[in-house]
Amino acid sequence: MKRAVPWLLTFVAGALMINDFFVPHRTHAAITQELQQWGLIVVAFTYVLGMANVFDLHFKKIRRGSSEALYSIVLVGSMLGMAALGIFHDHQGEHSPFIWLYNTVYDPLSATMFALLAFFITSAAYRAFRARSTEAVLLLSAAILVMLGQVPVGAAIWGPDSFLGGFPGLKDWIMDVPNLAGKRAILMGAALGAISTGIRVILGLERAHLGGGK
Amino acid sequence: MDALQLWISTALTLCILSFLWKDNPLYKLAEHLFVGISAGYYIALAWQETIRPNLVEEVARGNWIRLGAAILGVLMFTRFVPKISWLSRWPLAFVVGMYAGINVIAFASGDLILQLQSTMVDVVHDGWTAVSNVILVIGLATSLIYFYFSKEQKGALGVVSRIGIFFLMISFGASFGYTVMSRMSLAIGRTRELMVSPATTGILLLAVAVFLFVWGRRQRSTGEGA
Amino acid sequence: MIRGAAVAAACSVLVAAGSATAASLSDVTAKDTPNDGGRSVTVTWETSADTPADASVRLERVDASGVVTEIAVVPASQAHVVDGSSGQEGPPDRTPVSYQVTLEDASGASLAVVSTDPIMALPQFFHRGRLNVLVMLGVFTGLLFYNIWRANQGTSHFYIRRLAPVDAMDEAIGRATEMGRPVLYVPGIEEVQDIQTIAAMLILERVAEKTANYEVPLTVPTRTPFVLAVADEVVRTGCTAAGRPDAYRPDGIRYISNEQFAYCAGVNGIILRDRPAANFYLGRFFAESLIFAETGFAAGSIQIAGTAEVTQLPFFIAACDYTLIGEEFFAASAYLSRDPSLLSTLRAADWAKVILVLALLTGAVLESLGMSAFRDWFSVAG
Numbered sequence: 007m008k009r010a011v012p013w014l015l016t017f018v019a020g021a022l023m024i025n026d027f028f029v030p031h032r033t034h035a036a037i038t039q040e041l042q043q044w045g046l047i048v049v050a051f052t053y054v055l056g057m058a059n060v061f062d063l064h065f066k067k068i069r070r071g072s073s074e075a076l077y078s079i080v081l082v083g084s085m086l087g088m089a090a091l092g093i094f095h096d097h098q099g100e101h102s103p104f105i106w107l108y109n110t111v112y113d114p115l116s117a118t119m120f121a122l123l124a125f126f127i128t129s130a131a132y133r134a135f136r137a138r139s140t141e142a143v144l145l146l147s148a149a150i151l152v153m154l155g156q157v158p159v160g161a162a163i164w165g166p167d168s169f170l171g172g173f174p175g176l177k178d179w180i181m182d183v184p185n186l187a188g189k190r191a192i193l194m195g196a197a198l199g200a201i202s203t204g205i206r207v208i209l210g211l212e213r214a215h216l217g218g219g220k
Numbered sequence: 221m222d223a224l225q226l227w228i229s230t231a232l233t234l235c236i237l238s239f240l241w242k243d244n245p246l247y248k249l250a251e252h253l254f255v256g257i258s259a260g261y262y263i264a265l266a267w268q269e270t271i272r273p274n275l276v277e278e279v280a281r282g283n284w285i286r287l288g289a290a291i292l293g294v295l296m297f298t299r300f301v302p303k304i305s306w307l308s309r310w311p312l313a314f315v316v317g318m319y320a321g322i323n324v325i326a327f328a329s330g331d332l333i334l335q336l337q338s339t340m341v342d343v344v345h346d347g348w349t350a351v352s353n354v355i356l357v358i359g360l361a362t363s364l365i366y367f368y369f370s371k372e373q374k375g376a377l378g379v380v381s382r383i384g385i386f387f388l389m390i391s392f393g394a395s396f397g398y399t400v401m402s403r404m405s406l407a408i409g410r411t412r413e414l415m416v417s418p419a420t421t422g423i424l425l426l427a428v429a430v431f432l433f434v435w436g437r438r439q440r441s442t443g444e445g446a
Numbered sequence: 447m448i449r450g451a452a453v454a455a456a457c458s459v460l461v462a463a464g465s466a467t468a469a470s471l472s473d474v475t476a477k478d479t480p481n482d483g484g485r486s487v488t489v490t491w492e493t494s495a496d497t498p499a500d501a502s503v504r505l506e507r508v509d510a511s512g513v514v515t516e517i518a519v520v521p522a523s524q525a526h527v528v529d530g531s532s533g534q535e536g537p538p539d540r541t542p543v544s545y546q547v548t549l550e551d552a553s554g555a556s557l558a559v560v561s562t563d564p565i566m567a568l569p570q571f572f573h574r575g576r577l578n579v580l581v582m583l584g585v586f587t588g589l590l591f592y593n594i595w596r597a598n599q600g601t602s603h604f605y606i607r608r609l610a611p612v613d614a615m616d617e618a619i620g621r622a623t624e625m626g627r628p629v630l631y632v633p634g635i636e637e638v639q640d641i642q643t644i645a646a647m648l649i650l651e652r653v654a655e656k657t658a659n660y661e662v663p664l665t666v667p668t669r670t671p672f673v674l675a676v677a678d679e680v681v682r683t684g685c686t687a688a689g690r691p692d693a694y695r696p697d698g699i700r701y702i703s704n705e706q707f708a709y710c711a712g713v714n715g716i717i718l719r720d721r722p723a724a725n726f727y728l729g730r731f732f733a734e735s736l737i738f739a740e741t742g743f744a745a746g747s748i749q750i751a752g753t754a755e756v757t758q759l760p761f762f763i764a765a766c767d768y769t770l771i772g773e774e775f776f777a778a779s780a781y782l783s784r785d786p787s788l789l790s791t792l793r794a795a796d797w798a799k800v801i802l803v804l805a806l807l808t809g810a811v812l813e814s815l816g817m818s819a820f821r822d823w824f825s826v827a828g
Contacts (some may be wrong), residue, residue: 008289008306008309008601011310011313011440012309012312012313013313015310015313015317016313016314016316016317016320017221017317018317019314019315019317019340020317020318020321020322020324021321022321023318023319023320023321023322023324023325024321024324024325024583027325027329027396027573027576027579028572028573028576028579028580029571029572029573030481030483030569030570030571030572031483031484031569031570031571032483032484032485032569032575033569034483035247036399038261040285040817042287042318042339042510043274043286043289043398044288044289044292045315045318045319046270046274046316047270047271047275047286047289047290047292047293048289048292048293048296048311048393048672048679049315049338049637049638049671049672050266050267050270050271050293050316051271051292051293051294051296051297051311052296052670052671052672053262053263053266053267053671054296054297054671054676054794055262055297055299055671055674055675055701056259056424056670056671056674056701057361057671058300059671059674059699059700059701059793060353060400060700060701062257062363062696062697063697063700066697067384068629074245075231075250076416077251077548078252078469079249080249080252080253080256081252081253081255081256082252082256082257083256084252084257084260084374085255085256085257085259085260085263086260087260087263088256088258088259088263088264089255089259089260089261089263089429090260091260091264092260092261092264092265092267092268093263093264093267093268093388094262096264096348098337104261106225107226107230107257108228108257108261110228110430110709111228111229111232111253111254111257112257112258112261112705113229113327113707114229114230114232114233115232115233115236115250115253115415115707116254116258116705116706116707116708117406117409117410117713118233118236118408118410119236119254119300119707119708119710119711119737120235120707120733121332121406121407121409121410122236122237122239122240122284122737123403123406123407123733123736123737124404124406124407124604125240125407126736126737126740127399127400127403127736127761129740130399130736130739130740130764130765131396131764133764133765134396134764135741140386141385141386141389142271142389144389144390144393145388145389145390145392145393145396145404145760145763146393147390147393147394148389148391148392148393148394148397149393149394149396149397149400149686149760150397151355152393152394152396152397153400153401155398156397156398156401157401166388168280179352179392180390180394181229181398182352183355183356183359184353184355184359184387184391184394185390185391185395186356186360186391187339187355187356187357187359187362187363187385187387187391188359188389188391188392189391189756190335190339190360190394191359191363191364191366191367191384191387191388191754191772192334192363192388192391192754192756192759192771192772192773193331193335193754194279194331194335194336194360194364194802195363195364195772195773195799196327196331196754196772196773196775197327197328197330197331197332197335197371197585198332198773198776198795198798198799199645199754199773199775199776199777199795200323200327200642200645200754200776200793201323201324201325201328201332201583201586201640202586202590202774202776202792202794202795203265203320203641203645203648203779204320204321204323204324204327204641204644205324205397205587205590205643206231206314206780206788206791207317207320207330207644207648208317208320208321208324209491211594211787211788211791212788214647214648214650214651214679214680214683214684215312215313215316215647215676215680215683216309216312216313216678217306217309217679217682217683218651218683218684218686218687236711239714241721243715243718250711251711251714251715254703254705254708254711255703255708255709255711255712257703257708258703258704258705258708259701259702259703259704259705259708260703261705262703262705279796296675299675299678308675308679309679312675312676312679313779315672316638316644316676319573319638319639319640319641320644320768323639323640323641323644324583325579325583327641328579328582328583328586329576329579329826332802333578333579333582333824333826334824334826336802336805336806336809336824337809337821337824337825339806339809339810340806340809340810340812340813340820340821340824341810341813342810342813342814343725343810343811343813344814344815345814353810357806357807357810360806361803361806361807364799364802364803365799365803367773367774367799368607368796368799369606369607369777369792369793369796370604370605370606370607370792370793371605371607371796372605372607372798373607373753388771391756391758392760392763393760395756395757395759395760396760396764399757399760413545416494416506422470423648
């Protein structure tokens with residue numbers, strides 16, 4: 007029961023989903039669609055585990071009364087408040103407190119974290135520029151050429167009407183030829199890896215999520 | 221956006237940006253608030269957009285089969301009871317198996333076959349395009365060989381995989397260069413948002429700067445004292 | 447006897463009274479729609495050259511008891527209608543129905559009427575348009591089974607080339623032990639729906655085994671609560687496999703938030719405040735990859751990344767000490783396990799790669815010679 011049932015569930019669920027692609031029969035499709043709904047519902051149930059995990063971690067900090075306690079109170083309070091507003095109150099109305107908080111806190115903070123990337127990409131580029139190897143030189147050359155092909159100053163130095171289409175033409179060629187070749191190789195290699203991993207899981211060769219064992 | 225919203229969102233934005241200097245109480249506060257609000261948001265969505273319509277309303281409509289999902293969901297809670305926590309592996313096994321199967325098919329019918337087919341191109345006719353196509357085919361073949369694991373990459377295999385890694389590096393560089401501009405435009409966009417009300421931003425920026433200055437000095441003196 | 451699926455129904459032409467032109471319908475057929483779940487019939491027709499451009503076709507279904515149901519009115523040039531296409535109730539399975547196809551001019555006057563012989567809709571058990579995927583998957587699975595069988599026989603020795611990033615994991619965990627600092631394992635930001643997250647969980651088991659052996663705290667922040675549950679189970683399994691079930695620390699496995707950048711802020715907080723000696727970023731990442739990697743670099747951690755997400759690989763390569771690229775990332779769990787039957791699957795994937803390269807070269811040559819049949823075989827029916 008402890009080992010065989012989980013393995014059987016993994017195998018049957020996986021095999022049914024693979025079959026679904028090849029078997030157009032309506033009854034089969036109805037079963038797999040129902041099971042996918044089950045999957046979504048099981049995943050949604052785990053939010054209770056998520057909340058319990060957050061409580062467990064932050065109540066310990068609060069109880070310890072450490073300097074971090076205030077932040078834990080803010081986190082737990084805002085999580086409970088937002089969840090309660092969304093569950094027991096209007097969660098879609100434009101003037102609901104739920105959406106107000108979304109627009110005031112969630113949305114701008116998400117955009118700001120995203121914007122931090124501009125600074126990080128600069129420091130990463132700086133470090134990458136100091137690298138010394140053939141591979142690094144190729145990476146940097148491609149990066150610089152593509153950047154020059156994208157900005158107006160690049161076209162001003164070597165315009166699209168010049169030999170090879172200038173920087174914009176060269177950028178397009180790099181994107182469409184060597185870049186595409188590398189990208190497709192990664193996608194195809196990863197596809198083989200993904201299929202192999204999926205089959206290993208379905209066959210029970212990898213069973214870490216089932217409590218291990220053979 | 222009302223005035224209160226503007227003040228709060230601008231203040232929180234500046235708190236997050238203060239991270240660029242170093243970790244500080246304002247960043248910590250904004251971070252914890254952001255994590256709390258967003259986690260609460262998704263908890264509410266899990267109820268409103270999954271459990272309620274797909275389980276509660278379906279069962280109320282007489283779709284008793286859905287109770288199977290509820291049973292599996294409830295089994296997840298056995299993790300709270302160590303003696304029977306092994307039962308929680310059932311829903312885990314079901315979900316992991318299901319998505320493993322979906323992925324096997326998605327990759328087999330998508331990335332694998334379609335990428336291969338798109339690269340079966342004419343390598344003879346049409347001058348410059350044919351040259352590019354030859355490079356594309358060689359690039360893909362050699363880069364794929366780079367991922368060959370069960371032989372030492374020496375001799376001919378070593379040469380081929382080295383050519384492959386060159387293509388991969390050009391690809392990474394191109395991707396890097398392509399992304400730089402979009403990241404810059406994000407930062408510009410966020411700065412524009414802050415400039416909707418320069419007075420508000422100015423006052424709050426000053427407040428944040430004063431706080432960080434005082435906090436920084438106190439940190440230093442505590443550090444020196446210790 | 448009505449044989450349904452395979453039989454194209456013969457048609458009988460009725461008199462179109464009062465038509466001003468000689469426009470007519472020909473080759474009117476009703477066939478069971480192929481490769482579908484049932485309850486669907488495809489009706490096709492051709493119109494004569496003198497059919498007015500604005501002419502339309504009215505399609506009606508006639509059941510065995512003579513009840514007529516209008517299915518569609520479409521431009522005559524469309525040449526086909528699927529009765530029972532998405533969102534529309536088609537004919538019941540295994541029940542004979544016939545179709546009446548009426549060609550009408552712009553004013554609605556009938557120009558020609560054709561009735562088909564009875565036809566039955568049937569569900570199919572195999573999608574013929576996807577045979578190529580089945581063949582490819584079958585070949586790959588065959589290679590996997592063959593190599594696993596050989597590994598289980600113990601007759602075959604597997605050489606697997608060195609994966610420096612995976613070897614560096616040991617070094618990184620050792621460094622964490624010396625420094626008395628934790629190891630951070632970020633399993634990407636996708637739900638378990640994504641195979642990269644599943645792969646990340648498999649590697650996590652091996653990492654948990656090692657950290658348990660070295661007695662180093664392991665922190666695993668997760669973006670979704672389901673991944674939290676899987677990670678918790680996997681870490682527990684890893685500790686047990688190391689013979690150290692007491693090393694399992696539930697506090698280390700944390701749910702942060704489903705929001706991409708809130709999760710990012712939370713992980714950043716862990717990097718800045720817990721100062722882990724080693725950061726492993728293994729899974730599917732998007733824009734946040736660079737924020738993690740740069741913050742980790744600033745904090746002085748050893749960083750090892752692995753992903754199959756093409757757009758994020760350059761950032762990990764620029765900012766991390768080691769990076770597992772694409773398939774290397776999927777191979778890592780087998781590599782770490784050193785289990786012959788798992789390693790054998792890597793060899794199966796290698797053989798598949800050789801077949802793919804040969805297919806690619808053959809396809810390119812044949813395409814250049816103007817023979818597209820080989821290339822077309824790889825088209826997947828939607």
